[in-house]
Each structure stands twice: as structure tokens, then as C-alpha cells.
Amino acid sequence: MSGAVKVLGVLGSPRRGGNTELLLDAALEGAAEEGASIEKVVLDALAIRPCTACDGCRDGIRCVLNDDMAALYPKIEDADAIVLASPVYFESVTAQTKAFIDRCQLFWCRKYLLGMKGKRRAGALLAVGARVRTDFHAPEATARALFHTLDAMPCQVLAYAGFEEPRSIEDHPDALRESRELGRQLAARGRDII
Numbered sequence: 001m002s003g004a005v006k007v008l009g010v011l012g013s014p015r016r017g018g019n020t021e022l023l024l025d026a027a028l029e030g031a032a033e034e035g036a037s038i039e040k041v042v043l044d045a046l047a048i049r050p051c052t053a054c055d056g057c058r059d060g061i062r063c064v065l066n067d068d069m070a071a072l073y074p075k076i077e078d079a080d081a082i083v084l085a086s087p088v089y090f091e092s093v094t095a096q097t098k099a100f101i102d103r104c105q106l107f108w109c110r111k112y113l114l115g116m117k118g119k120r121r122a123g124a125l126l127a128v129g130a131r132v133r134t135d136f137h138a139p140e141a142t143a144r145a146l147f148h149t150l151d152a153m154p155c156q157v158l159a160y161a162g163f164e165e166p167r168s169i170e171d172h173p174d175a176l177r178e179s180r181e182l183g184r185q186l187a188a189r190g191r192d193i194i
């Protein structure tokens with residue numbers, strides 16, 4: 001055991017105080033209750049360009065694009081657990097979330113091109129959509145691809161369909177409690193890993 005478990009929450013929603021942030025905050029609170037040290041990054045507040053496929057990260061050292069993602073790489077590397085939280089936009093994750101994920105190509109190169117061993121960690125996706133029939137297939141597949149790359153499998157998923165208005169997730173009888181519980185579990189899993 002080497003200090004507190006570090007749980008990184010990544011908010012992919014641009015709507016502050018909306019459903020996704022409520023879910024993420026509940027998860028992070030749950031993790032904190034388990035003794036984890038928590039940090040939340042708000043992607044919409046950062047300037048993160050999409051990956052340009054320049055292959056600059058093929059050496060596994062760094063992404064050559066110089067923007068706010070540079071500060072997130074060490075946070076990702078350090079995290080014992082990562083909670084990715086995104087609303088569903090056109091059946092997938094938000095553009096902010098996808099840009100963040102694509103910029104994790106650095107970790108993909110390290111793992112799959114260079115065979116470098118990454119740190120094992122825990123991972124989870126929180127997703128919310130307005131359509132009652134949203135099936136979350138695309139966000140889940142995208143999150144799993146990320147968490148495979150970050151050695152954070154299996155990826156736990158909590159997904160809630162039918163919530164359009166900001167804070168309407170509070171009408172769900174269990175969503176915030178389930179998120180909080182997920183945060184607790186992630187912190188516990190992270191503790192088993194470190």
C-alpha cells in the first residue's frame with residue numbers, strides 16, 4: 001500500500017451542474033468516503049485539440065501537441081482509478097470527451113506499439129442520455145477501448161436513459177446512490193491494485 005488511492009474524475013459534459021456532473025460528483029464523494037484522494041477535471045474548461053494522427057507519440061514519450069492535455073497526462077498516469085463521465089450526444093460521447101480519449105493515443109502507442117507495461121488501475125463510465133431508448137452501445141464501446149488502453153479493465157458502467165433537463169437525474173430513485181456506491185467500489189478496487 002503506497003498512500004491514498006487516487007481517483008480521477010473526467011467530466012465530459014459542457015453543462016456544469018447537469019446530470020453528468022451530479023453523477024460524477026456522487027462517484028467522487030463515494031471514493032472520498034473510502035479514503036481515496038479525488039480530483040475532477042472539467043474537459044470543457046480546457047483547450048484540448050483533437051488528435052491529428054501526426055504519429056509524434058509513437059516513441060511513447062509524449063504527445064507533441066502543446067495544449068491543456070499536457071497537464072492531464074501525468075494525472076492519468078498517476079490515477080489508480082478513472083471515472084469517465086459523459087452525456088450521450090448523437091448516440092456517442094461528447095466531442096470534449098472524444099478529443100480527450102483520442103489524445104490518449106500516447107498510451108495506446110506505449111502499450112500496443114512499444115509493449116510497455118502500464119500501471120493497472122480501475123475504470124468506470126458514467127453516462128446519461130435523454131432518449132428513453134438510448135442503448136449506450138457507442139459510449140460503452142468507446143470507453144472500453146480507452147480503458148483497455150489504460151489497463152483499467154473490466155470497465156464498470158452506469159448508464160441512465162430518459163434524463164434531458166439539467167438535474168433531472170435527481171428524479172431517478174437510485175442513480176446518485178448507485179454512483180456513490182460505484183465510487184466506493186472503485187476506490188476499494190484501486191486499493192487492491194496498488
Ligand SMILES: Cc1cc2nc3c(=O)[nH]c(=O)nc-3n(C[C@H](O)[C@H](O)[C@H](O)COP(=O)(O)O)c2cc1C
Nearest residue numbers: 013015018019020087088089090091129130131164
Ligand atoms: C448536441 C446534443 C446531442 C444529444 N444527443 C443525444 C442522443 O443521441 N441520445 C440521447 O439519449 N440524448 C441526447 N442528448 C441529450 C443529453 O444526453 C441529455 O440531455 C443529458 O441529460 C445531458 O447531460 P448533462 O445534464 O450532463 O449535460 C443530446 C444533447 C445534446 C446537447
